[in-house]
Amino acid sequence: MKNSNRRLTIALAASGVLALSMLSGAQAAAGSSETSCSGPFTAETLATVPVSCDLTGKTVELADGVMMVIPAPGSGVTASAYEESGATGETDTSVLRAEDGSVAVSQGQKVIAHRGDAARKALTARLSDTPHTQKLLSSCTSFDTLDHSWPSHEYGWVLNPLGGPAIGDQTIENYLDIAATRWNPNVTGSTAANACGHDWWPSYGTKFLGQVPYGTTVNTSGGCDWISSPSVVGFGAINDPENTKLAVACSYWGIGSSIADVDIKFDNSNRNWTVFSSQLGPEVWDLTSVAVHEFGHAAGLAHTPSDSSNVMYPYIDPGVMKWDISIGDASGIYAIYGEDIPALSARTQR
Numbered sequence: 001m002k003n004s005n006r007r008l009t010i011a012l013a014a015s016g017v018l019a020l021s022m023l024s025g026a027q028a029a030a031g032s033s034e035t036s037c038s039g040p041f042t043a044e045t046l047a048t049v050p051v052s053c054d055l056t057g058k059t060v061e062l063a064d065g066v067m068m069v070i071p072a073p074g075s076g077v078t079a080s081a082y083e084e085s086g087a088t089g090e091t092d093t094s095v096l097r098a099e100d101g102s103v104a105v106s107q108g109q110k111v112i113a114h115r116g117d118a119a120r121k122a123l124t125a126r127l128s129d130t131p132h133t134q135k136l137l138s139s140c141t142s143f144d145t146l147d148h149s150w151p152s153h154e155y156g157w158v159l160n161p162l163g164g165p166a167i168g169d170q171t172i173e174n175y176l177d178i179a180a181t182r183w184n185p186n187v188t189g190s191t192a193a194n195a196c197g198h199d200w201w202p203s204y205g206t207k208f209l210g211q212v213p214y215g216t217t218v219n220t221s222g223g224c225d226w227i228s229s230p231s232v233v234g235f236g237a238i239n240d241p242e243n244t245k246l247a248v249a250c251s252y253w254g255i256g257s258s259i260a261d262v263d264i265k266f267d268n269s270n271r272n273w274t275v276f277s278s279q280l281g282p283e284v285w286d287l288t289s290v291a292v293h294e295f296g297h298a299a300g301l302a303h304t305p306s307d308s309s310n311v312m313y314p315y316i317d318p319g320v321m322k323w324d325i326s327i328g329d330a331s332g333i334y335a336i337y338g339e340d341i342p343a344l345s346a347r348t349q350r
Contacts, residue, residue, distance in 0.1 A: 143332035179291030218265035
């Protein structure tokens with residue numbers, strides 16, 4: 001009887017050890033699942049993330065090192081980089097989150113990663129809708145839009161001049177405001193608009209709201225962190241592998257096409273900036289010219305790689321001043337903000 005009791009005791013003890021082992025294994029598995037939800041994800045691993053994971057605010061790291069936040073359902077974010085001529089990387093990266101929580105990521109004109117089909121289809125549709133050609137007059141050239149706009153028809157922005165060129169905070173403010181107002185009515189854009197057969201400028205403009213002590217949502221990889229309001233323009237390091245990104249605009253938008261915020265960052269990691277034409281040279285960049293391009297993104301314009309005359313052409317050389325809104329740039333503004341113009345609906349893919 002004693003031996004039987006001993007065997008029973010040993011069996012029960014063994015069962016307890018096995019139960020503890022199984023519990024420990026289950027806890028480890030749960031911990032592993034939690035880790036897999038935390039990110040950052042890659043283009044390869046995003047598709048394998050469990051459906052139960054809440055991806056809002058998590059990060060996707062792409063092959064070129066760009067880190068992009070995953071936005072809330074029903075919204076998206078686009079990082080648009082203005083680069084030195086000769087750059088070979090992609091200038092545009094987007095993350096779209098469908099209402100059902102699915103996610104898709106694109107670089108250039110290609111969806112490179114997704115989890116769930118709704119987001120993939122929605123992002124593919126957005127990409128296939130561009131670029132466009134304005135059909136007002138034969139003299140009008142190509143343009144491309146980001147397919148979203150400001151409901152107020154106005155981009156209000158604040159400035160953090162910390163880290164900018166050593167020309168004084170007020171000078172930086174003045175020249176950036178000059179760049180922003182190139183897109184306002186009755187400036188150079190109206191001349192380009194006239195060439196397209198119109199004698200008025202759409203109801204879009206920019207408004208400077210003051211200086212602030214906080215930075216932009218553009219991270220050091222040239223990607224976008226979580227949305228923050230108001231729209232901040234500032235300076236900071238952009239550490240892309242080729243060191244060719246002059247500035248990046250992070251545009252946050254709803255799938256219903258409304259822009260919620262656009263932050264802009266100018267690279268100051270190893271870059272010589274000026275606002276004075278007398279100081280331009282082979283290794284010196286015109287801040288105002290680059291800013292005009294970035295404020296075009298803030299309006300809702302995308303890059304137009306097919307037309308180097310456009311401000312929205314994605315590349316620029318040092319020593320170049322490029323302030324003038326082209327016919328193609330103006331056509332893009334009309335396409336976004338020129339309501340009730342039948343000719344503007346005649347957009348065709350190139």
